Amino acid sequence: MSDGLTRMPPSRMLPSRVLGVPCPSVSLLPLEKSSVLESKSETCNVMSVKKKAFFLTILGSTFLIVLLGYMGHIGASMCFTAEPRHTNSSPTSSVSTTRAVGCTTAQGRSADGSVIINSDGWSEDGMLHLKRTKKRLPKAIIIGVRKAGTRALLEMLNLHPKIAKASSEVHYFDIAENYEKGIDWYRHQMPYSYQDQITIEKSPAYFITEETPQRIYQMNNTMKLLLIVRDPTERAISDYTQIYSHKQEKNKNYDRFEDLALDPETKEVNTHYKAIRTSVYHRHMAQWLNTSH
Numbered sequence: 541m542s543d544g545l546t547r548m549p550p551s552r553m554l555p556s557r558v559l560g561v562p563c564p565s566v567s568l569l570p571l572e573k574s575s576v577l578e579s580k581s582e583t584c585n586v587m588s589v590k591k592k593a594f595f596l597t598i599l600g601s602t603f604l605i606v607l608l609g610y611m612g613h614i615g616a617s618m619c620f621t622a623e624p625r626h627t628n629s630s631p632t633s634s635v636s637t638t639r640a641v642g643c644t645t646a647q648g649r650s651a652d653g654s655v656i657i658n659s660d661g662w663s664e665d666g667m668l669h670l671k672r673t674k675k676r677l678p679k680a681i682i683i684g685v686r687k688a689g690t691r692a693l694l695e696m697l698n699l700h701p702k703i704a705k706a707s708s709e710v711h712y713f714d715i716a717e718n719y720e721k722g723i724d725w726y727r728h729q730m731p732y733s734y735q736d737q738i739t740i741e742k743s744p745a746y747f748i749t750e751e752t753p754q755r756i757y758q759m760n761n762t763m764k765l766l767l768i769v770r771d772p773t774e775r776a777i778s779d780y781t782q783i784y785s786h787k788q789e790k791n792k793n794y795d796r797f798e799d800l801a802l803d804p805e806t807k808e809v810n811t812h813y814k815a816i817r818t819s820v821y822h823r824h825m826a827q828w829l830n831t832s833h
């Protein structure tokens with residue numbers, strides 16, 4: 541009595557290859573020897589199952605590796621600081637956003653020192669940002685005055701889509717250690733921006749630092765300088781209060797404002813005290829006005 545196995549075409553009954561691997565012990569068997577056939581078939585089936593399991597494991601592992609690699613890519617991308625503000629700030633951004641993924645550790649720079657972005661929208665400096673954006677030197681700087689509302693001014697300006705602000709105070713022109721790092725370092729502190737945007741940074745200490753006007757002038761003599769001032773006495777008190785609270789946070793003592801602001805002997809205003817000195821605007825302004833000569 542035939543058992544079904546013998547009625548099957550050889551190719552279905554005894555696959556000569558299992559997942560592309562030859563099964564020689566089976567492919568040479570005569571069809572009529574059904575008993576042998578069955579036992580061999582079982583052998584082959586067992587082997588086939590093993591091989592299938594083996595190759596499925598390989599396939600599964602490959603899939604897992606690819607999946608993990610993809611997730612790793614996403615994870616890496618998420619580590620970077622995207623600058624979503626630009627997403628809404630350019631008419632081209634809706635197209636750019638979908639392409640703005642990628643990361644690499646290479647430090648690619650163009651001849652003028654700008655960070656290069658390749659055609660896929662991948663940054664060459666390990667940062668995630670939008671295609672066609674790059675780090676550019678500022679065209680405007682809020683130079684001060686400290687405690688006069690410089691942060692508010694920067695944030696308000698930054699509401700405009702054509703403005704790209706540096707996220708923190710850069711202190712390039714007033715701190716010698718930063719200035720010595722050079723113009724590329726300074727550019728690197730800037731946000732990614734489109735060509736038609738104005739990059740802006742604020743470092744209120746610039747206004748009162750003697751070297752700053754000349755340094756800015758040397759870098760760009762058409763730089764737009766923004767100065768916001770406040771009632772000098774209120775500004776000095778605000779300045780004192782900030783430092784006082786920092787001292788308190790560290791459980792450190794700090795003199796009273798009147799003891800610092802007034803000369804202890806003459807009781808005149810102590811213009812050597814920094815909070816007062818900063819408020820004598822005309823002295824600092826003279827430095828700026830004389831710079832280009």
Ligand SMILES: Nc1ncnc2c1ncn2[C@@H]1O[C@H](COP(=O)(O)OS(=O)(=O)O)[C@@H](OP(=O)(O)O)[C@H]1O
Nearest residue numbers: 685686687688689690691692693744777778779781
């Ligand atoms: N719109 C507006 N009008 C008036 N005053 C304002 C405004 N925005 C900020 N401020 C006050 O400015 C003080 C903070 O100034 P800055 O942002 O320049 O401070 S800092 O130099 O960056 O530390 C801080 O002053 P004090 O509160 O006296 O410390 C802010 O309250």
